[in-house]
Amino acid sequence: MYRTFFLLLIAILVIGGMTYYTLRFQWPRDRGPKMVIADGDLQRGRLMVLEFGCSGCHIVASVRQARGRVGPNLENIREQIYLAGILPNQPDNMVQWLMNPREISPQTAMPDLHVSEQDARDIGAFLYMGSRYRMSQAADNATH
Amino acid sequence: MKPDELTEERFTQTWMSRPGLLGWLAEVNNRPLGVRYMITSLVFFAMAVVMALVMRTQLALPDNNLLAPDTYNAIFTMHGSTMLYLFAVPFVEGLGLYLIPLLIGARDVAFPRLTNFGYWMYLFGGLIFFASFLFGTVPDAGWTAYTPLSGPKYSGPGMDFWLLGLGLLEIAGITAAIEIVVTILKFRAPGMALANLPLIAWTYLVIGFMILFSFPVLLLATLLLELDRAFGFQFFNPDMGGSSLLWQHLFWWFGHPEVYIIFLPATGVISTIIPVFARRRIVAYPLILAALLITGFVSFGLWTHHMFATGLPELPMLFFTAASFMVALAAGIQIFAWIATLWGSRPHLGVPMLYILAFFYIFIQGGLTGVMVATMPFDWQTHETTFVVAHFHDVLIGGAVLPFLAGLHYWMPKISGRLPGELWDRVAVGIIFVGFNLTFIPLYVAGLFGMRPNIHLSGRHGDRNL
């Protein structure tokens, strides 16, 4: 009986180790610059995403109802190099794009929704968090 | 007087089943066939449980995307259909085939080759159901398959698999019912008067008649629907003079007795086990018998309580409320007879008895919420909400599955020739009891908050991803 237990333990350790070693390379650490938008309220940003109707056209991380397939998937937007194919992906450009898409790219299908600067900061900060939003909320709840 | 070796040899040769695959296919003895029915039904049960787990995983998170809408719809259709048509009734049939001849002193059931035929009908009916997965068109009109949704205009070929499979299953059920009724009425040993029948045998006699009056109606309904779908008949097509409600009437004329067909043998199992574990005769046998007969008869007068929201005239429908109350009374007689039997008996709390104690809690809860939903104005709010889903799972799992498990534990040593271990079985009862209540009591609450069943997304309209 002990022999079975011991063999099972060894098997779990071996398979667990192999799995860990393999998957460690599956999800490499983020190597890009940190995309941070100063004074962007993450929770408010998430609410803005729903209120403005971004979810109608885009898939957005941490917003389950957002299943739109009109524009690109925004889940890992922080890893992208260009926004909308024409703007280098930087925090300031993100805010500008959200405020006036049709001014920057007249042929874009993304409508002008009269997003204020503060709204754009909040939304941008939220989008840059991506799928790490829920973990950051959990961390916030733990520390407060 | 022990027979001599030669006689014993000849006897064994005559009555032994043929060996090998051919022998297995040609088996007619009720005991192996009863076991075969029960094992097959438990396999289907496991498949339906897996489907239920997949459904709950989809609903665990709001706006989840594990299953596409059509996939979810197919899975809940198959879950309900498998549980009711492929597990519950066949299990009842299998248990009956095994036990009844033993209980009444007969050597086998009335028509042994018919038993064999019935089993193949059942197996192939179930395989046809599941063959729909292989063809990529799984039925998705719900286990009740209301028209016109299940008709040719709005449903794909999956429904044909459903209808054909169900046809075979109905035939299997009818053959089993014929067996049961004829065996009990004509094959009792001398001295086994009907008044001396064990209560479980009475339950089988009652459901035998119930099946004979209800299953042919479903067979007819499925035939009519298949004629609509395959040959362009218009029974259920309102555009051409057919009726959409006709299906509901026909279906529920079958559907309501169906659930009592599942429940009454479970009460028979309880009426068998309690006297044994309490070491006493059952109390009030005549009253219980009256309850069985009343239930069997009155259950045919309840079907419209599934249709309270369809706009039928209110006064006649209130009669169905009153009739549903009457059936609750009949169930109550049995409950109190069992309590009376247990009074002061200090029963041995073996595993079957523990299942029965769990049954008392869960079934009474379900029975009382059943009386609530039978109340028509309240049903107008709770019809097609998870309140009703929680109710029927209470009465089906509490009122049928738990007694079946009790019966399995009780009779397994007879069937297999071995005694069970006790510890893990007791742990299992506890896990099932706690897990069941954790699963379904929140559904009552969710139903009161407006959550509907048969939806592939939770998190909207009253659902709190429970």
Place this chain on the structure above:
Amino acid sequence: MSMKKPVKKTCHSKETGQRNQGLLSGFILLIATLLLVACSVERPHSILDPAGPAAGHIATLWWQMFWVYAVVFIVTLSLLTLALRSRRREGSPMGSRFVFAAGVAIPALILVGMLILTLQTMDNLQATAEDLNVKVISHHWWFEVQYPEQGVVDANEIHVPVGSMVRFELSAAGVIHSFWVPRLGGKRDMLPDYYTELYLQADEPGVYHGTCTEYCAGVHALMGFRLVAHEPEDFSRWLEQAADPPPPPVEPQLQRGQEVFMRSGCAGCHTIKDVAPGTLGPDLTLIGGRRTLGAGTLENSRGNLAGWIANAQALKPGNEMPMSYLEPGDLHALVDYLWSLQ
């Protein structure tokens, strides 16, 4: 499997105690969850938060039934517990008389009482005259709403005045659906071959959620509507405005939008009063002021409207509206035009 020793007698009363504790704690769980319902926060779809007389009567009936049947439940399980704990004796002290009294006589009295309460509730639910007639026709996954006396056609949103009894004439164009506003009253199926009727009244202004409550395959989960109850003056104003056809667009952007609507196939399915005749999809005359899109699938905002027009399939898979690959400029104009149809 080896033979195990039978369970010792000393364990058995502990088992009974545990079982009874289990029963008790299970029951407490049930009561606690249901009590949470009573002192609950606002729940917009709860049948226990009535906002109209019909739902109110049914909620009252629910609480009556709950308390009566809770007592029955406790008494029955207590009898079971007493039976299990009672001192050991040879034969049962309870005979057919007990079974009859407890199983037939007393429950019959209780059930007759409940039946009387039921009949009283049914009586209270009888509607007399109606103040407003609304026809609702259900389609695959959306609701067509007509106000026949006022000549207004809308979709997926129903406006009523507070305190008025509204008679809904319900039917279906296709499969069976069902019409339900939980906070206002019971549901009624919508059948393709018969009209059914439902009387509802809202006593407080607000927006009430409604759904289709009969499985209709596909995205049945996403088929819902809103019922908006206005103060009577607001309702008259809304009705007047809704009855007028929309004024022809003046701004070039809106004109372009209307032109896009006509030439891109939208007019083939959708009606806009005095503009387009389509009947396969919802009437869009009042789309700008509607609270939801896609029959309750999404909140109505300009962003969501653009997303819906471009790819309704992603948001409500399998519904009858196809994807549209409009030029971006056309899409913007169309959204602005529809948004202006209040």
